[in-house]
Amino acid sequence: MYCQNCGKNPATTHIKRIVNGRLSEAMVCSECARKLGCGNFFGNYRFSLGELLSGLLEQEESPEEVRCPVCGSSFEEISRTGRVGCAQCYQTFRRRLLPVIQRIHGSTEHRGKKPSQGKMILRPQTGMRVVPQKVSDLEQKERQLQEAIASQNFERAAVLRDEIKAIKDTKEGKNHG
Incomplete structure (x- = not known):
């Protein structure tokens, strides 16, 4: 025209x-x-x-072009399925995932299923995993049991199994009494 x-x-x-x-x-x-x-x-x-x-506007790669170097997932796939491909995806797509995680969960720190026991803390700001210094006797014995089984030291595993059972029985007695 x-x-x-x-x-x-x-x-x-x-x-x-x-x-x-x-x-x-x-x-x-x-x-x-x-x-x-x-x-x-x-x-x-x-x-x-x-x-x-x-x-x-920043010139950056389109979301389809950026892929996780470990599993090959794209941000589009993660958005569509709601599942992250692997642990490295959190670092690869950190800048885009953190606001979504914050909105859904109310926090960007994940403390696992039992936050009161503090097994492992993921700090997304640094991408580092922090294991708290204080580990309970039960957790320590359970870890030792897994190591004993992995190394096929079944005699040691049997002793640890009995110790774990005793600790759990003691805790149950305190909770019920």
Whole structure:
């Protein structure tokens, strides 16, 4: 479509005016728009609105292009399924995941199923896992039991199993008594 004012150049600006209560519309070229005093919101600066907006936005890879280096998941897949592919995904997509996690869970720190026992704390700000210093006897014995079984030291495993049972029985007695 050509300019409705000069008829020479392609129309690039849609002008709407209300004069004496009547709406008039016209498609004009940028030169006529400038002469009519429309479309020049930035004074003598020579740039388009598109240039302004593109300068404000960061040029970053699209979400489909960024993939977790370990499992290959993309942020789009994680968003669609609601499941993170692996532990590395939290670091790879950290900047985009933290606001979502904060909104859903109310916190960005995960303390596992039993926060009062504080098994392992994930601190997303640093991406580090912190194991609390104080480990209960029961947890220590359970870990030793798993190590004994893994190394096929079944005699030691049997002793640890009995010790774990005794600790649990003692705790149950305190809870019920």
